[in-house]
Amino acid sequence: MALAQALLPLQVGPINDYGQTLEAEDRGKLLGYIAALEAQNIQLVYLASWRDPFSDPKRYAAEVFRAWALSERTLLLVFVRDENRRWHVAIQTGSALALPEKVEELRKKAETEANRMRPGYAAVHFVSGLLAALSEAQRPQAATKNFPWKPILLGGLGLFLLF
Numbered sequence: 001m002a003l004a005q006a007l008l009p010l011q012v013g014p015i016n017d018y019g020q021t022l023e024a025e026d027r028g029k030l031l032g033y034i035a036a037l038e039a040q041n042i043q044l045v046y047l048a049s050w051r052d053p054f055s056d057p058k059r060y061a062a063e064v065f066r067a068w069a070l071s072e073r074t075l076l077l078v079f080v081r082d083e084n085r086r087w088h089v090a091i092q093t094g095s096a097l098a099l100p101e102k103v104e105e106l107r108k109k110a111e112t113e114a115n116r117m118r119p120g121y122a123a124v125h126f127v128s129g130l131l132a133a134l135s136e137a138q139r140p141q142a143a144t145k146n147f148p149w150k151p152i153l154l155g156g157l158g159l160f161l162l163f
Helices: 001-007 024-038 057-067 102-116 120-136 149-162
Strands: 015-017 041-048 076-083 087-093
Touching: 001 087, 015 024, 024 041, 024 120, 041 102, 041 120, 057 076, 076 120, 087 102, 102 120
Parallel strands: 015 041, 041 076
Antiparallel strands: 076 087
């Protein structure tokens, strides 16, 4: 176990692209999205790696989160390649971070995109989707959702048919 922890990468900033997954455009977009999340008091840290000393992406993410001493308002997004050269995506969040339910759906989609397209593309789209989901979750529910449209429309239709 100590050997596996010794193999964990060092954090070099919010983007830790040891897997060389990001093109310049991806990196720029990701930095912009990271800034937008920081405005919402959420810190995003990205890690891409070709090695997982645990052969378990979820555990790898948890161990990196702990080793890097990330804050309770941090989301760690990990892209890691297995021995079959397939990418896996894992997420680890701090205890004070409440994320929309859609995050797991976004994670699965990112894993698919990482293997079908490229991990950098998948990472950018994950974070873009996360921002959209957070925005949607913060938006007040429209009053029209509770408005009794059906009885009014059916009543109006009934009156129309009577006359």
